[in-house]
Amino acid sequence: MVLDRKQLKLYLVTDSTDKSDEEFLKALEEAIEGGVTFVQIREKNKSTAEYINLVSKALEITRKHNVPLIVDDRVDVVLATGADGVHVGREDMPVETARKILGKDKIVGATTKTVEQALAAYKAGADYLGVGAIYPTTTKVKNDSYFN
Template sequence: MKRLNKDRLRLYLVTDSTGMTEDEFLGRIEAALKGGVTFLQIREKERTTREYIHLAKKVHEISLHYDVPLVVDDRVDVALAADAEGVHLGQSDMPVDLARIILGKKKIIGATAKTVEQAKEAREMGADYLGVGAIYPTTTKVKTVLTSVDTLNDICHAVDIGVNAIGGLNSGNLDILRGLPIDGICVVSAIMKSEDPCQAAAGLIKKMDELGISGGQRL
């Protein structure tokens, strides 16, 4: 069953509401979607479950308007409560196969992978796509372990599901990904901390065009 077209992964935004009012946060997400974001993940590490659900529902209202899939970081319960399109799971979160049992066959499940072995395991458990990295150190609160470009390339050739690069990426350092058969990139600060999220998103797409990074290019 195909839950996700790889071209959806091209410009994947992971949200960060740090230091923002709710209205400002939602406004920046909508601007990013207008600029060309094709996939959205809401990530809230510090909020209560009720707060997380409330915000996820608000974000989902916007993403539905732009026909962009929304997944919830870590929390299968929040994804279900907000009726999001799916969930993204890290290596310390619920295993992909158990999440699949809870979410059913129609929901999207993404997984973080830093090695070929982790990528293969996630694929076998039923993941629909992988976020691979961090390629560069990040400025988010999430603990990161760097992944080499060679490992990213090996993962692309080891699995048949979508593979996105993540970790400290912005329009000024994407050249390191030139020639890699990835399906897209995941960004946080490059859009969420930009002066103009719409323009930032459009700029990232333009840079990916120049580098030949095109969602859905791998079979």
């Protein structure tokens, strides 16, 4: 899938903590119906099998609405499910490696914190850049100095 910049209008990073798959999927569909144009599924506490199962179900929803679904960190889950791409952080698989494994037809996003990191990620093959959470979340807890 070639990334259309219009799809980055409202980027949702999910968190299924304390939700059943059914509740999570219902919330995902409601978010898309409410205007979300790009979804990153982020699961830090699921087994690989659980993650693959959830991504497969989420793909049914995102494909129905023509919204890309990106998997956080896990190239193996992208390959197993056919998701639209991966988002890698600074301590995950390098962008260049993810691009090599996934090829040119998948989306690769990268988290960066500096201009130098952004330029390096772009040169390595990132389609888009994430600059981090603005507010703390249950999956991205930041120290106070980050927000000052």
